[in-house]
Amino acid sequence: xxxxxxxxxxxxxxxxxxxxxxxxxxxxxxxxxxxxxxxxxxxxxxxxxxxxxxxxxxxxxxxxxxxxxxxxxxxxxxxxxxxxxxxxxxxxxxxxxxxxxxxxxxxxxxxxxxxxxxxxxxxxxxxxxxxxxxxxxxxxxxxxxxxxxxxxxxxxxxxxxxxxxxxxxxxxxxxxxxxxxxxxxxxxxxxxxxxxxxxxxxxxxxxxxxxxxxxxxxxxxxxxxxxxxxxxxxxxxxxxxxxxx
Numbered sequence: 419x420x421x422x423x424x425x426x427x428x429x430x431x432x433x434x435x436x437x438x439x440x441x442x443x444x445x446x447x448x449x450x451x452x453x454x455x456x457x458x459x460x461x462x463x464x465x466x467x468x469x470x471x472x473x474x475x476x477x478x479x480x481x482x483x484x485x486x487x488x489x490x491x492x493x494x495x496x497x498x499x500x501x502x503x504x505x506x507x508x509x510x511x512x513x514x515x516x517x518x519x520x521x522x523x524x525x526x527x528x529x530x531x532x533x534x535x536x537x538x539x540x541x542x543x544x545x546x547x548x549x550x551x552x553x554x555x556x557x558x559x560x561x562x563x564x565x566x567x568x569x570x571x572x573x574x575x576x577x578x579x580x581x582x583x584x585x586x587x588x589x590x591x592x593x594x595x596x597x598x599x600x601x602x603x604x605x606x607x608x609x610x611x612x613x614x615x616x617x618x619x620x621x622x623x624x625x626x627x628x629x630x631x632x633x634x635x636x637x638x639x640x641x642x643x644x645x646x647x648x649x650x651x652x653x654x655x656x657x658x659x660x661x662x663x
Contacts, residue, residue, distance in 0.1 A: 419640050421663060422449035422477065422594060422647035423655070427458050427465040436655065437472045443656055444663040449475035451506060451571070451594075451647055454484070456518060463493045467500045476502060477542070481510025482528040483520045491535050504540040506571050507532070526565040533566040542594065543567040547575070547584055548614040556587060563591070574598035574649055576609070577618045578634050585638060594645040597635050599628040599653040625657060632662055 423444070425436050433452075440447050450473045454462035462478035469476040478497075485491065497505070509525050529541055543562040546555060559570060569592030575581040581595065600606050601623050609615035621627065632648070639646050650658055 419643065420449055420475070420594070420645040421446050421636075422451045422475070422645070423447050424451050424453065424647055424649040425465075425469075426651070427452050427455060427460040427462060429458070429460055430465070430468050433460075433465050433468055434472075437469055439656060441472055444659055446663040447473075449473060449477060449647075451477040451479065453479040454481055461493070463496055463500075463502060463505075466502050467496065470500055470502070475504065477504045477506055478502060479506040479508055481508055482523045482525045483510035483512060485523045485528050485531065486521050487523050487527055487531060491531065494535055497536060497539070503538070504542065505532070506542045506544070507567070508544045526561060529562060529565040529567055540568045541566060542569045542571045542592075545570040545572045545588070545593070546613075547580060548573060548616065552583075552587070559588070559591070569593060571647060572596045573613060573615070574609075575635065576600065576621065576631070577616050578631065578638075579618070580616055581635060581638070585642065585644070589642065592645070594647045595635060595639055596647055596649060597632050598649040598651060599625075599632075599658045601625065601628065601653055605652075628653075628658060629662060632659065636662065 423440055425433055427433060437450065450469045452462045452465045466476035466478045507525065507529060512520055529543065532539055532541055545559055571594045574596035600609065603623055606617060606623060636646060648659065
């Protein structure tokens with residue numbers, strides 16, 4: 419089982435500080451994945467270059483809307499030189515501030531472009547159980563796999579029943595199943611409003627509830643020989659996962 423921790427690329431110092439804590443205290447974590455966030459100057463692949471000496475598996479997120487299909491991949495040389503052999507490819511939201519150049523690039527075409535320009539790279543595409551119906555999302559996943567995607571990173575799950583449904587439907591896929599601690603009602607409201615996430619009626623925004631949920635997901639993933647990634651965002655990493663990971 420592979421277990422990845424998602425880290426926010428605020429700056430090099432914060433990344434290295436969190437990586438040190440994880441490597442010392444969370445022994446089951448064997449990968450780090452890093453989103454590409456417009457509000458920070460540090461790009462995801464550069465951050466993964468900093469992580470690489472500590473974790474062999476450093477996985478940057480790359481946004482399709484940042485890729486010009488008519489030009490060479492701007493991060494290709496860095497990925498190759500730093501032996502970054504896996505990426506997570508997402509569509510990417512269009513920001514309100516359009517000072518950064520964006521492109522109407524289709525995810526399927528960007529997957530094909532990465533496969534052409536960086537042979538052997540492993541691409542994880544996004545799987546979102548909330549954005550559309552089950553059949554539509556499964557069809558989209560099949561299209562991504564046909565385009566060249568090797569596996570998927572899911573949006574975080576908060577309801578074990580919904581997780582079980584998708585675990586059965588995606589059992590033939592290489593999947594990193596997402597879990598994100600939610601420790602305030604404001605955070606819960608964000609996930610429900612922004613991402614249409616589903617929470618069970620018994621949810622409570624406490625460390626105990628979130629730790630129990632993480633244990634349940636890990637137990638299921640381990641028995642199915644799957645993978646997990648944890649997205650703590652503002653949650654205290656060691657408080658949430660020490661003793662579990």
